[in-house]
Amino acid sequence: MTTATSVTVRVPLTIRRRGGRKLVVTPDGSAPGVAPARTRADPALVKALARAHWWKRLLESGRYASLGDLAKAEKIDRSYLGKMLRLTLLAPDLVEAILDGQQPDGVTLPALERKTEPPRPFKNQRLTLCTHGF
Template sequence: MTPSSSITVRIPLAIRSRGGRKLVVTPDGSSGMPLSRTRADPAMVKALARAHRWKQLLEQGRYASLSEMTKAEKIDRGYLGKMLRLTLLAPDIVEAILDGRQPSHIGLPALLRSVPSMWDEQRSMIARSAVAPH
């Protein structure tokens, strides 16, 4: 090879933010990070904790209604509704999030969108979104 010749290498990948860090994601959806180095997404863990806390406060009768809770907790009603839906996630999905093992394409914004209440449908939705273009 002469000094003026060059080689161009193209590698398909995407760069995603996760837990405040940037990850390189390959076309098959893997981040290339070994499983032993997983780290839970702090935003997702915090959202799950808040959702379960708010659900518990409602169940204990601390607040008589969602409206009362939104005023006392100073949160938007729509946001509260989305957050409370997180308490309906399948246990294995919650465990994967807490262990940092959820698919790299699943972040908090995806979970705050319409998530089915049936656990099998949640798993299917996550599996389908893994093969959909991002």
Template sequence: MTRATPIPDTVTIHVPFRIIKRGGRKEMQLPADVPTQRRPDNALVKALARAFRWKRMLESGEVTTIAELAEREGIAVSYVTRLLRLTLLAPDIVEAILDGRQGPEVTLARLIEPFPLEWQAQGALDNKQ
């Protein structure tokens, strides 16, 4: 704009995005062609950390059963078993979650549901990698 051009009273900026739910909160998602710097999903990172810690506790003999582990942690046995399943995720999916590169469809709610044990078949969990 030059000095001769009047400044408009209103400027409208169009930013295409959609609202998605992640970990119980709402998040803006930009279109796929817009480069963004993602942050790791804290709920997923915490769930992975718990799962791998519990796996170490079981393997080391610190606890002998999942029921003992659940009682010690003060949570339901079924939840412990669902989270322990996360230790079976393919390393590239775990790395993507820790780096915040997982797709928006990779949520804790989706990952605690049964998924294929074969790493190659797990690629369908995260189509955006």
């Protein structure tokens, strides 16, 4: 007759929300022998980035003379338009990370809307966005 033995294995992990989904993060950021989980880009953030760049193009082309004119044509609040246009100042590597769903924790559309303006130069953005205010 054999007796049942139980073994308890404890794995420290963290559950984080990213793009509306829950993501399990192990201490080293990966799980051995398991392919990294595919992430999904935050659709609201991607849409806001696309719109911001579109609006910037419209302003730069001269189609609209001012933020007020563009806001009126798009039927949106001028201050909202100004906040969204600041997304065009994000560093290219951050934009790429957002599009790949790999943005740093806390980099969400509401968090970016609360920021006054992304810091320049680009090399300082990732440090500032990841350590302050998120």
